[in-house]
Amino acid sequence: MFRWLSQTLIISALSVRTIPRRLSSSAVAVIGIAGVVIVFVAVLSIGEGFRAAMANAGSPNRALVMRGGADSEMTSGFSGAEADIIKEAPGLRRDDNRPAASAELYVLVDLNKRSTGTPANVPLRGVEPIALRVRDEVHLVEGRMFQFGTNEAIVGRAANGQFAGIDLGSEFTSGNLKIKIVGIFESRGSVSESEIWCDSRLIQGVYQRGNSYQSVIAALDSPASFDTFKDWLTANPQLNVQVRRETEYYAQQSQVMTGLINGIGYTVAVLMGIGAVFGAILTMYTAVSTRTREIATLRALGFNAGAVLISVLAESLALAALGGILGGATAYLAFNGYQTSTMNFQTFSQVAFAFAVTRSLMIQGLSYALVMGLVGGLMPAIRASRLPIATALREL
């Protein structure tokens, strides 16, 4: 057993050490696998970034109330009277006897993307004065909070970066809508940062919504009081509403887009992976055939077939690991944190987010590289271990 192990180690070290002699063909395998890992990690980092932006907007401590049947805040709507009833529900946190719940409107406004100058549907949220206490993660980083009863507004950090015309201190006009930006806020990099916030009354006026709202965002006493809150509201005959945990709502909002991106990402990665395996097989066959005499000599000296087989696999895995690390590092350096925006198909509104090359994605990329190396090395390894010694020694 020990002999076998030492033999394996010796030949494996030999084959890995001699890789530089087969540089051009080894490079094909390494670059091929690195290419797959870059594409795989980069595409999935888009989905991951989008998902994270959505997920960070939700808090287990909050619930979202919308009209029954509505599939997003965009399509929801109820009257101010109904909003007042919702705020009476038990389970809601109360600060100084005032319910910590904000009745809000969610509409779109046409702004241009900075990068392309083309129009984009930027979400505009109308909130109540309590909104910042309901969402404690939101805080202003520049300027100040807007004054209720005026046409002032604050804008999320990401929206400010992606869309033109909403710089601090600027004023924009669109139809009957006039808004003055007085502050910039952050919110853990979540989708909220893609929004512009103003007084809900301003939107009711300009967008002709009368005294109506689209959602109530409610801070709960604790995550556990969700059921009390929900049951009271859904059982209330005066209301036709659905109650969701905010975390659930945002997870569902990101489903279509992340599903699409992951679908494309995995399809491309699997196909490319198959191609890279072919490349690796070619490389390893070349490696085996250029070392035919060497391998035969080793076998003649008494090294066993298993050791030869493992040495070829070791070489293949070493090349794959190199490719995987190279690919993961390149993807990280090139794409991590890259700011962009896309449209959320469920609300037609823009979501600004950053590509997220997470550690788990890089580990997935490396594992995938090793799988490619293993599969690519297997056939050549078996062939090398079965080389007939006598004829192989005679080969050129």
Add this chain to the structure above:
Amino acid sequence: MRYLPLIWRNLMRRKVRTIFTLASVFIALVLYSFLMVVQAAFSMGVDMAGANRLMLLHKVSLIQLLPISYQSRIAATPGVTGVSNETWFGGTYQDKANEFAVVAVGPEYFSLYPEARVPEDQMRAWLADRQGAIVGKASAEKYGWKIGDKVPLQATIWQPKEGQTWFFNVDAIYDGDRDFDKTNFFFHYEYLDENRRGAFGQVGWYIVRIDDPSHSAEIAARLDSQFANSSAETKTSTEKAFLQGFVNQVGNIKAMIIAILAAVLFTLFLLVLANTMAQAVRERTSEIAVLKTLGFSNLLILVLVLAESMFLALSGGGLALALMWVVVGRGSFNNALLPVFIMRGSHVVIGLSLCCALGFVAGALPATTAMRLRITDALRRT
């Protein structure tokens, strides 16, 4: 031509290498086709947009509604030959949100879209039925709807006066060319307006047909100026510009696709093929010298190596393109986000051109090496 057997023999000499090189090229072109199909799907019919159609929307954003009273004023505007309203309904069918687009339209809608082919008798039935719907062939097949079926849709934006469900009669099924979206669900705006709980007399946007596409900018300006300083100002653009705007909102898909494609073609195609050809030439050094001794010209040697490289590129790539053409043509991958999955003839032509170009580039360096070989040096080696 008479050198074909020589090229063939050379390819067959290392079968394993030839097969895996072909396989790698094959996969590269399968990926190319897949990415082209995705890109075409994301372009959302921009290429199909009618040059003589304009879209008139609310200036602030597309979710803002416009009064139905605008319709007669639009129709009376010089240069306008037809107009229909359109309103996004949303709605869900069997809990499957957003599987197809549901829109309420005016009765004139289909006269503006001759691309949607509706049998005449079915069209008459729809026009006579207030509760009628015209559905796309793709959706009809997917959900098994037939003429005369009653289809319930759950309300999302528009609540009916009673309950949560709207009912429609399938009166007609429209068909269209391969790259026309056949998933939509159309019904009468009047039915929506009579039965919803609010927003009466409001529509989503207008489709405007004009007499001369070259006047589209002037007509658009004329339309917008009519509604300037009203409570609902408008923004009119060509249908193509509107759709392109939508595509732009999704992001720069084209750049992403091109980046992936470049990685695919470089690693799986160019690198693998160039390495294979370099190895082939290296192995045959002495043979090439013999050929030259026999009187093969330098040019002929160059052409023979290039031909081998291009043969590998075109056969592996061509096979992939043919396969994908059949698969994509057969499949129905329709969904509401990307309703049109097609592979165009131009994709095949570009694919084959890419094969030629990459086959040439991959073979160029080894071929030059082979051409420059000096007989004496080469024969002395090994």
